[in-house]
Amino acid sequence: MVTQPEPVRLLLVRRRGQPPGRRPGVVAHRGRAGREPDHLVLEHALIPEPDAGERDDALTGCVFDDVPRASRLVEDDLVVAVLDANPVSTGHSLVVPKRHVVSWFDATADEVAAMTRLVRALKLVLDDRYRPDGYNVGFNDGAAAGQTVFHAHLHVIPRYGGDVPDPAGGIRHTIPGRAAT
Structure with a gap:
């Protein structure tokens, strides 16, 4: 045998x-x-699941684990919104799943739906505080896309008239010279 x-x-x-x-x-x-x-x-x-994410948190020291209550702009049971520590504009915020998940594509359908709902609630807070003229909303997924913190998070970036010379094309200018006209 x-x-x-x-x-x-x-x-x-x-x-x-x-x-x-x-x-x-x-x-x-x-x-x-x-x-x-x-x-x-x-x-x-x-x-083994379900504690693999918790073990990853302990090993990586993820900055999004245990977000202090005082830093939370809005939240629900699944996600939380906080101001970005390195903002590109006034009010630049992040919507983050509370469960440690590396990629947006690995988040559950409930987490994705909660992130979308929280973006709307966060917009009301940011509109009231900062009165921006527009928003860019998106995420970087994977190192090749610019992800540097490997816990999924959605950027909500308030935009203000005149903050760049020509905002036409928005995020399409992520790869220089590749934006359609």
Whole structure:
């Protein structure tokens, strides 16, 4: 009788600011080269749910974990809005899921809906406080898109007349020279 070797027990640790892999990787059982499919284990299977996010929080020291009550502009059970620590305009805010989730695309449907609802509530607060003339709303998902804090968050950026010479095209100017006219 052939027995399978025990899987290697691994604790997957990311350095702070390092993006997690977007696709599950594989690891080999102890003593195997990992070339035989029956001896491969998906990395995400090595992290039991539902506390994997909590463990990631503790390991990464995520800046969005445990947002102080005094910093919260608006919130509900699933998401919270705070002012950005490095604003690009007055009132620049972030809408963040309370559960640690790296990507907008990994958020639950309820979290995505809650983020959308909270953007509307946040707009009322920002309109009252700062009286902007418009908004840019969006997220950076993945290091190639400019994500530097690997906890999903939606930017709500108030815009003011004259804050840039020519705002035509808005976010389409993210990649220089590629905006349609």
